[in-house]
Amino acid sequence: MLEPFIPFTAKRIRKYLNLPAKLPWEDAVEPLKEGHKIKAAKPIFEKINLSEEKLQEMLEEVRSSMQKVSFKEFSKIDLRVGKIINVERVPGSKNLLKLTIDIGAANPKTAVAGIAKYYKPEELLNRQIAVVVNLEPRKIFGIESEVMILAAQHGDNVVFIQPEKPIAPGSKIR
Amino acid sequence: MKLGKILVTSAWPYIQHVLHLGNLLPILSADVMARYYRLKGHEVLFVSGSDVHGTPVEVEAVKQGVSPKELTDKNHELVVELFKKWAISFDNYTTTESPVHKEFVMDFHRKVAENGYVFTQESELPYCPNCKRFLPDRFVEGECPYCGYKGARGDQCEQCGRLLDPTKLIDARCSICGASPLFRRTVHWYFDLPRFSDQLREYITNNKQFPDNARNFSLRFIKEGLKPRPMTRDSDWGIPAPFEGAEGKTLYVWFENVLGYVSATIEYFKTHGDPDRWKEYWFDKDSKVLCFIGKDNIPFHTIIFPALLLATHEGYNLPWNVSTNEWLNFEGQKSSKSRKIGIWIDEALEMFPADYWRYTLMANRPETSDTNFTWKIFLEKINSDLNDTLGNFIHRTLTFINNYYDGKIPKPEKLDDIDRKMLDAISEYFKEIDENLSYFHIQAATRKVIELAREGNRYLNEKKPWKTIV
Numbered sequence: 001m002l003e004p005f006i007p008f009t010a011k012r013i014r015k016y017l018n019l020p021a022k023l024p025w026e027d028a029v030e031p032l033k034e035g036h037k038i039k040a041a042k043p044i045f046e047k048i049n050l051s052e053e054k055l056q057e058m059l060e061e062v063r064s065s066m067q068k069v070s071f072k073e074f075s076k077i078d079l080r081v082g083k084i085i086n087v088e089r090v091p092g093s094k095n096l097l098k099l100t101i102d103i104g105a106a107n108p109k110t111a112v113a114g115i116a117k118y119y120k121p122e123e124l125l126n127r128q129i130a131v132v133v134n135l136e137p138r139k140i141f142g143i144e145s146e147v148m149i150l151a152a153q154h155g156d157n158v159v160f161i162q163p164e165k166p167i168a169p170g171s172k173i174r
Numbered sequence: 175m176k177l178g179k180i181l182v183t184s185a186w187p188y189i190q191h192v193l194h195l196g197n198l199l200p201i202l203s204a205d206v207m208a209r210y211y212r213l214k215g216h217e218v219l220f221v222s223g224s225d226v227h228g229t230p231v232e233v234e235a236v237k238q239g240v241s242p243k244e245l246t247d248k249n250h251e252l253v254v255e256l257f258k259k260w261a262i263s264f265d266n267y268t269t270t271e272s273p274v275h276k277e278f279v280m281d282f283h284r285k286v287a288e289n290g291y292v293f294t295q296e297s298e299l300p301y302c303p304n305c306k307r308f309l310p311d312r313f314v315e316g317e318c319p320y321c322g323y324k325g326a327r328g329d330q331c332e333q334c335g336r337l338l339d340p341t342k343l344i345d346a347r348c349s350i351c352g353a354s355p356l357f358r359r360t361v362h363w364y365f366d367l368p369r370f371s372d373q374l375r376e377y378i379t380n381n382k383q384f385p386d387n388a389r390n391f392s393l394r395f396i397k398e399g400l401k402p403r404p405m406t407r408d409s410d411w412g413i414p415a416p417f418e419g420a421e422g423k424t425l426y427v428w429f430e431n432v433l434g435y436v437s438a439t440i441e442y443f444k445t446h447g448d449p450d451r452w453k454e455y456w457f458d459k460d461s462k463v464l465c466f467i468g469k470d471n472i473p474f475h476t477i478i479f480p481a482l483l484l485a486t487h488e489g490y491n492l493p494w495n496v497s498t499n500e501w502l503n504f505e506g507q508k509s510s511k512s513r514k515i516g517i518w519i520d521e522a523l524e525m526f527p528a529d530y531w532r533y534t535l536m537a538n539r540p541e542t543s544d545t546n547f548t549w550k551i552f553l554e555k556i557n558s559d560l561n562d563t564l565g566n567f568i569h570r571t572l573t574f575i576n577n578y579y580d581g582k583i584p585k586p587e588k589l590d591d592i593d594r595k596m597l598d599a600i601s602e603y604f605k606e607i608d609e610n611l612s613y614f615h616i617q618a619a620t621r622k623v624i625e626l627a628r629e630g631n632r633y634l635n636e637k638k639p640w641k642t643i644v
């Protein structure tokens with residue numbers, strides 16, 4: 001009787017009941033014969049322990065992960081290797097560091113990054129990192145951030161992305 | 175008893191985008207009924223296909239900078255895969271570009287014209303001298319004469335909602351290239367619909383299956399007076415109009431996609447080595463044709479499609495029912511791709527299994543008025559109905575038999591009143607679910623299945639079989 005509505009579930013239940021794939025509609029009310037052997041059953045459904053807001057967030061996450069970016073769009077992003085040549089704390093912020101980054105151009109660029117919780121300034125100095133160099137500049141805490149450094153995040157764990165071997169600052173990442 | 179054949183169809187979706195859950199309703203409803211009839215022992219054929227022609231596809235293709243064919247080939251492949259994941263049990267899901275469809279449609283309209291139901295008429299339509307093409311109304315943009323909105327389209331102003339026509343726009347321009355269109359005289363072929371008014375009124379009045387929404391809408395439509403309908407468009411993308419002197423014109427989509435129900439039947443039997451058997455579905459008087467649609471498609475299925483079938487004088491079966499769903503809104507709003515409101519059928523499956531959605535959609539199928547999808551309802555349906563009620567009942571019963579009876583169905587003991595009450599409830603619910611489905615009350619049937627499981631849980635709690643065993 002479930003087959004028209006939820007066919008995947010109906011199939012699983014038939015398997016647990018040890019019944020053939022094709023059963024006429026009327027057999028839905030036929031009792032199983034005495035001695036008919038059934039199989040071990042697992043729970044049929046899984047409870048969703050999420051709030052309405054979380055479900056909406058989940059939908060939006062799924063949506064953005066499914067958005068396809070054309071190669072043309074992707075190639076607009078200019079990714080380079082940069083070298084951190086100066087690090088300062090941003091006064092008044094626990095989170096932000098002001099990085100000065102050599103990207104192979106005449107003048108180094110400024111990036112404001114929210115990684116003070118994960119790295120001490122001295123840990124970052126002279127490290128090579130991946131940088132997006134053609135983002136529109138943004139003012140963060142009154143400082144103009146011209147480039148953006150890339151980092152990976154998993155829960156509370158944040159690590160920046162660095163080249164596998166040192167390479168000249170400004171090398172294009174493709 | 176020999177049961178009649180049943181052809182189950184669902185309206186052919188436009189596939190300029192992937193479908194959202196609301197678009198899926200007619201297809202899912204058709205699938206539920208096709209599965210039900212198969213279980214009842216009917217010979218069932220379930221057909222539909224992608225509507226790859228028409229203005230929305232052309233607009234989207236221009237937007238993406240690809241040809242309509244490239245766009246729809248890609249999307250057709252995508253939706254075919256998705257329908258498999260939703261377990262839509264199509265016997266044939268084809269497209270309006272299929273050679274069988276094109277040939278059938280052209281032959282069909284030649285016959286309609288031979289029978290004298292087609293005439294030509296001249297009118298003035300927008301033409302872009304730069305793109306060298308006539309422009310469908312919605313390809314013309316300009317300023318709305320009523321509210322001054324600059325981006326109004328030739329068919330309707332999005333700002334004030336008024337229906338327009340391209341001649342009314344101020345500073346009209348081609349939405350493809352921006353040039354100002356000229357108005358050129360062009361000839362179009364018209365279907366003489368008014369001549370079928372009496373036959374259609376009788377058909378709709380005598381049909382006992384049509385839901386009220388479809389019947390009332392259609393009778394009102396006829397009462398207001400049917401008008402001849404243009405059958406052709408000035409466009410390259412579509413099926414060539416098979417009339418003398420109509421070179422370079424294609425058929426308006428609604429004059430070909432509904433015929434897809436027939437051509438998809440033909441195509442199915444052709445590929446299964448039985449090229450004449452399609453006629454059993456379309457001409458045998460004990461066969462039934464069922465259409466599942468959304469309410470915007472009513473006049474095409476209760477008026478134009480039957481009128482076209484009548485215009486052949488060949489005795490086609492007319493739709494036995496046109497099961498029409500109302501709209502499913504999302505958190506109180508209409509689904510909209512551009513505004514990111516709604517849920518699309520690819521995203522849904524990335525979140526939860528298809529059955530969770532199938533159940534929620536059918537238990538809320540909008541039958542007599544619009545219904546609303548909310549996450550609150552979704553959680554209630556999955557957690558309370560599916561998990562706590564149905565899943566729990568089945569799982570505890572099976573586990574009980576496995577734990578206490580070594581997985582073998584035990585010998586029934588002497589029945590007491592509680593047992594007898596439960597057995598009565600089973601046959602009562604079964605009868606009601608069967609009846610609901612035979613009247614296309616899918617929502618009620620879906621809900622009754624859960625109620626029966628609720629009865630089952632109540633029964634187990636009352637009997638406490640685990641107590642008497644231990």
Ligand SMILES: [Zn+2]
Nearest residue numbers: 318321331334
């Ligand atoms: Zn307006």
Ligand SMILES: [Zn+2]
Nearest residue numbers: 302305348351
């Ligand atoms: Zn143009």
